[in-house]
Amino acid sequence: MSHPLPATTLLLASLGLLPFVGLSMAPRLEILPFDAALVAFLQYSALILTFLGGVHWYRGTIAQPSPLTAALALIPCLVALAALWLLNAEPALWLLGIAYLAVLGWDLAVLGATAPSGYLAMRITLTAIAVLTHALWLLT
Numbered sequence: 001m002s003h004p005l006p007a008t009t010l011l012l013a014s015l016g017l018l019p020f021v022g023l024s025m026a027p028r029l030e031i032l033p034f035d036a037a038l039v040a041f042l043q044y045s046a047l048i049l050t051f052l053g054g055v056h057w058y059r060g061t062i063a064q065p066s067p068l069t070a071a072l073a074l075i076p077c078l079v080a081l082a083a084l085w086l087l088n089a090e091p092a093l094w095l096l097g098i099a100y101l102a103v104l105g106w107d108l109a110v111l112g113a114t115a116p117s118g119y120l121a122m123r124i125t126l127t128a129i130a131v132l133t134h135a136l137w138l139l140t
Helices: 007-015 017-025 034-063 067-072 075-085 089-110 119-138
Strands: none
Touching: 007 017, 007 119, 017 034, 017 119, 034 067, 034 075, 034 089, 034 119, 075 089, 089 119
16 A cells, blocks of 8 residues: 655645646736747746656666666656757647656556555646646647
8 A cells, every 4th residue: 555645745736737827827818928928838848747757767766776767767858858949839739748648648557556645646637737738728
């Protein structure tokens, strides 16, 4: 049986959604110009995607040492970098949104019972909201 997810983890992870939602709403509420909000959104999204690879980096280097897992953990970082290098926001939004779903799938496939109680439910919820904000930008 796994240990429970600390309340601070849930709080901090939830607060991490604020830039996704806030930057998505900022141009609609005329708080920021569209282009400035979009660039900030893409940068934040790329940053958070790189962070998600850290769970697997830990697994591959410390928890269950595996050079392959450690190497695969770098993929979210490389995808995030590629998204930032794209000159068009639309493919960057698609790439990032799909990458979030892929990392969630990876988490669900390999973490299973080893994850703290509530972790995977939290990841599903956070990923759904993050992906929905990408979709909102794509519909604009």
